[in-house]
Amino acid sequence: xxxxxxxxxxxxxxxxxxxxxxxxxxxxxxxxxxxxxxxxxxxxxxxxxxxxxxxxxxxxxxxxxxxxxxxxxxxxxxxxxxxxxxxxxxxxxxxxxxxxxxxxxxxxxxxxxxxxxxxxxxxxxxxxxxxxxxxxxxxxxxxxxxxxxxxxxxxxxxxxxxxxxxxxxxxxxxxxxxxxxxxxxxxxxxxxxxxxxxxxxxxxxxxxxxxxxxxxxxxxxxxxxxxxxxxxxxxxxxxxxxxxxxxxxxxxxxxxxxxxxxxxxxxxxxxx
Amino acid sequence: xxxxxxxxxxxxxxxxxxxxxxxxxxxxxxxxxxxxxxxxxxxxxxxxxxxxxxxxxxxxxxxxxxxxxxxxxxxxxxxxxxxxxxxxxxxxxxxxxxxxxxxxxxxxxxxxxxxxxxxxxxxxxxxxxxxxxxxxxxxxxxxxxxxxxxxxxxxxxxxxxxxxxxxxxxxxxxxxxxxxxxxxxxxxxxxxxxxxxxxxxxxxxxxx
Numbered sequence: 459x460x461x462x463x464x465x466x467x468x469x470x471x472x473x474x475x476x477x478x479x480x481x482x483x484x485x486x487x488x489x490x491x492x493x494x495x496x497x498x499x500x501x502x503x504x505x506x507x508x509x510x511x512x513x514x515x516x517x518x519x520x521x522x523x524x525x526x527x528x529x530x531x532x533x534x535x536x537x538x539x540x541x542x543x544x545x546x547x548x549x550x551x552x553x554x555x556x557x558x559x560x561x562x563x564x565x566x567x568x569x570x571x572x573x574x575x576x577x578x579x580x581x582x583x584x585x586x587x588x589x590x591x592x593x594x595x596x597x598x599x600x601x602x603x604x605x606x607x608x609x610x611x612x613x614x615x616x617x618x619x620x621x622x623x624x625x626x627x628x629x630x631x632x633x634x635x636x637x638x639x640x641x642x643x644x645x646x647x648x649x650x651x652x653x654x655x656x657x658x659x660x661x662x663x664x665x666x667x668x669x670x671x672x673x674x675x676x677x678x679x680x681x682x683x684x685x686x687x688x689x690x691x692x693x694x695x696x697x698x699x700x701x702x703x704x705x706x707x708x709x710x711x712x713x714x715x716x717x718x719x720x721x722x723x724x725x726x727x728x729x730x
Numbered sequence: 731x732x733x734x735x736x737x738x739x740x741x742x743x744x745x746x747x748x749x750x751x752x753x754x755x756x757x758x759x760x761x762x763x764x765x766x767x768x769x770x771x772x773x774x775x776x777x778x779x780x781x782x783x784x785x786x787x788x789x790x791x792x793x794x795x796x797x798x799x800x801x802x803x804x805x806x807x808x809x810x811x812x813x814x815x816x817x818x819x820x821x822x823x824x825x826x827x828x829x830x831x832x833x834x835x836x837x838x839x840x841x842x843x844x845x846x847x848x849x850x851x852x853x854x855x856x857x858x859x860x861x862x863x864x865x866x867x868x869x870x871x872x873x874x875x876x877x878x879x880x881x882x883x884x885x886x887x888x889x890x891x892x893x894x895x896x897x898x899x900x901x902x903x904x905x906x907x908x909x910x911x912x913x914x915x916x917x918x919x920x921x922x923x924x925x926x927x928x929x930x931x932x933x934x935x936x937x938x
Contacts, residue, residue, distance in 0.1 A: 642850065
């Protein structure tokens, strides 16, 4: 039976993991390769590295990071953040990542998703979507665009790390992305992100039902129960989490045990 | 120490690095090449692959490797196909119009409607041929990492070495003589996947 995936996400700034694992005795808690190994042994099903490097002249560092991490990592790795061309994607895949995630660049020009999918295969193209709820009674005209907001829209796509509104309906956008060749959607609720009150179940299930590709839920995890809810009610295929793992609030084993006890199919820790 | 001499067939199918790294971690020194002389000198060949069958067949043709692969497998040289490298061994595919290699009789089919495609993630593998040396010390029902949109449907169940359930029960590994192929990615399947590659290296070593 296909299992639900548990995916830790690590932020990397100029080659160093920030907000990295703080509760175990690692030689270097900022070393991406060491942290990747740590989570692999802990039982992570995949890993996501998000490059949050602000200055563009330090972007090349991520390639070196990926080369080093992939030397000894035998579970899938996704890298996102700042990738904006076929060339960027090609270099990252060559460096050894299994998938890339595209966010702002996809909104800027969705044909990049189509081109990348044609060139490298849908299996390695993840589209990351940051969504925020549209305020009730917001005055929205129906422009009739394929994926623009309309009066019925409930969530809007944001870019630039959630700072910039786009006028795009999140559910329509995800459907469009699946249609042009995305292999997977990484869906982050900007409303829930950072609050640890749980994932946005309505958003997640709305997107998961709208697309026929896997959906990774992100934003809001504070307890194993939250992961259970988003994998069941939220109909997510995978759950991504950061701080609950990094700060040792829960180990991956504890989360997986809890999910297994509640009937969610997961890959047992002893096999990892 | 010199492990068996393994060649990974490079026909422009994208990311060969993860297969290479996995074999290196087991002490092998795989050669990534499309040169028939180098392939000929190897003790065993690995055919990786991602993406679409049609373009992979075109790429194999362009490297003049189609006939070579068919001949090599017929000669009994140990051969391992991964993911698309399993599908390419079949006669034909619903994914496109190109004929595939025709080494295993059967067709590659689309998953039924209503399922999330790609079939992506860790799924259980039921060994149909647990005595096969490539499965040594691999427990029944182990999890392996899959990512694919089509599945292989062999005419004869004799070649089916393992099955997996996703909407239907499909063939997730084949074995026929020295030919082994998996729909899943051992190089992405943690320690269990590495064990499978180690078993293959042992198979090759005991034959060489």
